[in-house]
Amino acid sequence: MERLLLERLELHLDPLSDERRRLRALASARALIANPDSSDSTCSSAVDTLIRSLDAHPGDPAFLRPALKLLGEAAVLHRPVAPSVIAAVRPFLKGGKCLAADAVAVLASIAESSPEGGGEGGVSLLASVLDEHLLLSLASSPISLVRSRILDLLVSSIGRAQSSVSLLRPHLMLKILLGLAVDLYPLVRRAALDGIMAFCEVAGSDIDSSIIDCCYDCAVELFRDEDELVRSAAVRLVSKCGQMFAASKERTANTERMDVIFVQLCSMARDMSMKVRIEAFLALGKVQLVAENVLLQSLSKKVLGIRSGSKTITKCSVNESKFSLSAAGAFVHGIEDEFYEVRTIACKSLGMLATFSIQFADNALNLLMDMLNDDAEAVRLQTLQTLFHMATHDRLMVQEKHMDMFLGLLADISALIRRAARKVLQLMMLPDIKTFKFTIDCLITNLETYPEEEEDIFFVLCFIGKNHGNFFAKLAKEFTQEIVPSYGELSLDSPRVAAIVVLFISSCISNEHLTCNIPVAIFSYAVSLAGRISCPLGNATNRHSLMAYLCHHSEIPFSDAALKSEMAEEMCHSWPLRNVISQVKVKENMLSMNEMATHLEHSQTDVEQTDEELMQSIQSILEKVVETWPLIKSHCSHEARRTLRTCKEELEMIAWNVTGSLSALLEFALQYVQIIQLIAEMWEKLQPKMSHIVGMITLEVLLEKLNMALRRMRYGFPGLSREVECHIIELTLLGFVFRLCKVGACSNFMLKKLQAIISRAEFLCVEGSSKLSEFAKELLRSCAKGGTGETSQPFPVYKLLELFNLEQVPFAGRFRCIKAELQVLGNDSENPLPVVSGLPVGITFQITVHNISNSDRLWLRMAVGVSVQYVFLDLCQFTGRDEVRSFAVNTPFYATPKVPSFLLRACILMECPSENVTDQKKDQRGPKNDIFLLCEEIDVYLVKIDYR
Amino acid sequence: MAIECLVLGAGQEVGKSCVVVSIGGKRIMFDCGMHMGYLDHRRYPDFSLISETGDFNSALTCIIITHFHLDHVGALPYFTEVRGYQGPIFMTYPTKAMAPLMLEDYRKVMVERRGEEEQFSHDHIVDCMKKVTTLDLKQTVQVDKDLQIRAYYAGHVLGAAMIYAKVGDTAMVYTGDYNMTPDRHLGAAQIDRLQLDLLITESTYATTIRDSKYAREREFLKAVHKCISGGGKVLIPTFALGRAQELCILLDDYWERMNLKIPIYFSAGLTIQANKYYKMLIGWTSQKIKDTYAIRNTFDFKHVCPFDRSLINASGPCVLFATPGMISGGFSLEVFKQWAPSEKNLVTLPGYCVAGTIGHKLMSGKPTRIDIDKDTHIDVRCQIHQLSFSPHTDAKGIMDLVEFLSPKHVILVHGEKPKMATLKGRIQSELGIQCNDPANNETVLIPTTQNVKINATKMFMRSCSHADFHSVKNSLPCLSDSSFGDSEASNLVRNEKVVEGILVMEKTKTAKIVCEDEFLQTLHVEEHKVQFEYSCPAEKCREQVSCQSNSGPPPSDGNFSETC
């Protein structure tokens, strides 16, 4: 069939055959080439025939034009024929009007396509054929189509050129781009601007500032272009130039220029075209290093007096009054724009700029609060996200007048809006006691209207309670009277009572001194609520310790007495007086704030953010995490913990947008932040002068948490690079040193384990490029000195700690994340499973595991009080080898206690691959090696059968 | 050529907008409004200034009406039917639909309520409207051989337009009333960058700078919500067109979001009919309404219920829209009498009330008792909320528009004298644009630049349209890429595009610009080449070489040799 077609093709393409036949022949050639089943030889001979026919029909555009187009497609589909196509097309570049344009289009499509499975890139293929002279003459072609297509070609060559190959020397490239940016045709101008943009992007930071100047000047000229798309492209380019100015070495010298750019962008924000306005507001959000007075001007339509201190404006060539006039109220206009797209972006940019200046944030807040009444849901949602963003950056200072509008949103018809509003409320510092009370009332009304959102509302109440202990203390009596009737039962069915109990508990946990004023009764009421409130409180603690805490205070005997005091202790320690917002306001001056914002810039989430950008922002957050190390080391733990918390919140914010491949990285980052948080906490506890016994219990708990988390890091992310593993091992070693610190001496078992880990580190270092750190070396030396057996010589712990230094996490390559989800369907406190006490009970768990291989050893752990039961999960039994496997496991639990009802805690564990050092004391029926959790512990409610 | 601008109305005042502009022999009347504050001859523009003989048909090329407000269209039936203008009249579709409603309503009030002698009859209105040609947005209309007009979206009210007019090379824009910020049911004014000799703009708020509309909306919603949640009734007396729809959209949306179930009523009459038009003219509304129109027409208000009189005294909270806006009589007065005595109720007032109306009395201080006539008086105990919604742009918006269009000259109309003077000063000093604020019946003469048209050959056009990068390359032969990055090198990258050509002026023909290459051909002469023997001293020789290196043939034949 193919041969037949080929022969006919040959015949019909004969110059003597009539025109219709030739066109039909082209159609069949297209079919041959486009058919994925055609063999390579067929394709290449079809292409050869076509190329020959080109020569046979000189000066017949009706045939040549489709033929050229077809050749271009062929070269893209079948890369091997590309060189001959390029050679065949080249003569046409000098040809007549349309043919030249078509020929350039063919080359452009080749440049744009990347060959499958490696091989020579399109650009390098072209580079061998196109010389500078030819390109220049094409760029100065009198035919606009040729110019626009040669631009396409150049732009794709900029984007794709490997460092070695380029079609043009940079200065000629820029010359052409700048020249065509003032072309007569808007299409060409726009393509040229996009080209300059690509040029700047590729050149990156090592571009000369005078070249940025040229690009910037060129773009500003085009601000008054009559074509809206050209204006949009110009705005993008100016924004890019602004970012490059800000990033350049002479950044401080550029501040005046940044002011000018900001004002120019503001004036574009008043453009009549919606597209231009969108670009302008996007660009405004990215500007940095702008003087505060200029920023403030963009929030006020009235021209503000320019403060005497700043000479910046007079020095600029721009007329002073015109300068302020064009900046005036850009955002006021932006937020009442006709198009919700513009409003959304203006709102987002407001949030970004708010991180630079407290004054700006305050003024912007007035505008933002008004936007909560916007008629577009997208805008209201973005406004709430902006507020959230400001709150995480300590820039949210609400006043009483705002609250009315804001709390109105709790009654919004959209669940999404209500949820987002509560999320902001969590972080809000309420200005006074009146507002506090009003807010509480609103939340209670909210709870009454939307009982299905109870969890979320309790969550907010918890945060408000712990952040406003002082307000609560003043109202405690009032609240008590309200909910505790002088005699008789308290009805927890009333949402109002439940909400107030939640408030009580949360503010007590974080403000220990309040506890004594609170009637014991409230704690005992809270016990029955524990199931509903542990989740909201769960940020720092788990259900179990909450129960212990409540029982402790309500003087109810708790089953697990040993655990009780310890847990209660832990509760208080993990809930220090961390008022999320009430921290001392940052007093940095403008410039250093701006510097900080350079980091923050990366962390801003963006709806259109690509994976690449998200990865960068995660990375920059991790960098910020590592930068807290000097603070931790110098015992400025308060400051460090604040930063870490912000990092964590930012990561959580990013998590809103993350799907797919990045979730592993995000999970990793979250774990990492948690580990550093734990280390920071321990470091603080280890201050030599402050050694006290009470802390020891907590330290033990912290150490166990740390080890668990580190194991998760090491084994829960297959595909991690050696460098990262080394990094984690260093941290694990640090954990050991902490333990030594506590114990003072080193047991035989620990020593063995330590040596095993160090040898693994050495192995990694030998294989890879990294070196053992000083810290690890010293530790190794001390181990060797200690020799075998119980060491008599204490470890030089403090010296070791001094040596430890946290390095940046070196990321490379992709890795996966092992995790699991565990569920018991249809089980909650209202619907417990029936049990006959003393007999085993069968429980069906729904399990979903991610990225588990059959060699991994997974366990299901079930615990009631002190009795623990392990079930091995044989993965081979469960079908599917995909990344995600779901299955159900029905397993009996034997040790059912003889109580009316009880709680079973279950979780999925993974065993660490053996390190040949096992602790013989471990329970023989359970995992032999160290384990780590793959999911949060879940609760299973059980009830004795005759109690139902 | 100059533009002559005769201001017949709205000069240093608000009311009876009417400007007659003469450009290039054409005479256009922009708007033909009446002044609502006068009942004597001052009510109408002094049309005799246009033509002493009263032959308006030859004196005017056309009339263009910007929108349906009476101070812009009120005098039209009088002018056409009574004074006899028969020429073309232009207005947008919605204006043509709505203007008769307005005129008819006004006529009824005048004749039936006040018992005045009628200025024009119902038939006059109908006949007048028959003469109207409709305009669409951004559609260029060739009124006659020389005059082009085009309408741009102006916001303000449904169908309001700004008018661009061009005769020859002279162009101008008359804005009518406009709004640079969108509201719930209308978009913001929108216009292209135009080359203008003159901009005539309204200046109602010449010195006011308004803050965001959200604040005004919030205050209104807060007041209404507070009242109804206290079980009160809200009376919103409004004008039937424009504000009524705006407020109703606002409430309807709020009701929807806050899940409120309290009924909203629309009193019958004009409003119902107007809503019908609004529903049909979706293309002229705001983006949001256009976007959601396919799913639900915003003007099909979800929470608006049919009203009947018996509901006035029904118990429970409600919201009622009633005309007229200033409680000067009619239904809004009837309801006001019933509801004003209860402190639970709320009455909103429009931003502006004419003296003598109840609205005006309520605005000035908080009276507890209002006497309607000798026998009837009302105890006012209800709450009063004054609205501050305005469909006019503020000073910032005017400045923005003037700056955007950057015309050579600005004339301010439709404003208050002292405020206009302030704005005029700002336009002149801050934007450097000539500005006038003429009083009524004054004429302003504006000089325009005279352009001489020349032809250009195709080849010349082509040479303008693209840059020749070869010249660049040749001029930088030794620039290597290692030196690229020096500021010196990059300065060369700066664009200076020079196009060279030769202007040829022949006696009878239009002047023409040609390329060097075409020049000889144009003159029908042959090219002569002059060659030289080099027999002069060395330094002169160098001079010669530099002459030759100026590539291309000599610019003109013959006399080149003599300069050397």
Ligand SMILES: [Zn+2]
């Ligand atoms: Zn008007």
